[in-house]
Amino acid sequence: MSQVKLLAEITAKAGKEAELAQALQALVEPSRQDEGCVQYNLYQDDAQSGLFVMDEIWASREALQLHEQTEHFQAFVHQTQQDGLLESLNLRFLTALA
Template identity: 40%
Template structure:
């Protein structure tokens, strides 16, 4: 079954531009990862410090492969001190 991910990332005050830049950099290579069906970055129109990554993966193995990539690891490391909080929710994609 296809695995959906909604990752909500809250940038620290003053770090919004940095967070946006780092998240944007990971989109293109992530879309090339094996098993990636959808990978897009959005920003909350009412709260500009909140970013939402919308992802769909063929299966758990594809998501695990993505998390093991160098581009994902670099993004996570570069944002370590720029994020106030992050919530990652997993969903079964039905349609």
């Protein structure tokens, strides 16, 4: 199985930047404990307010799928939907060339 590299670009709705930042930060540590998590880092864009990037590496596609089913991830999804935190979500799956 090959590793999965994922960059998730997450943009907050106007006025929801702090709430989204808090929800994303709460997701980091439990996700790092998920089986198959190699890397799980959260960044905030310096130039664009409300833009966050989750930089993830998973041991396999299956490990990523299991992460998406965890209680902490599902709670995050529910919160973002219920509280209307997301303006956009762009997932980029990357393949290393060098």
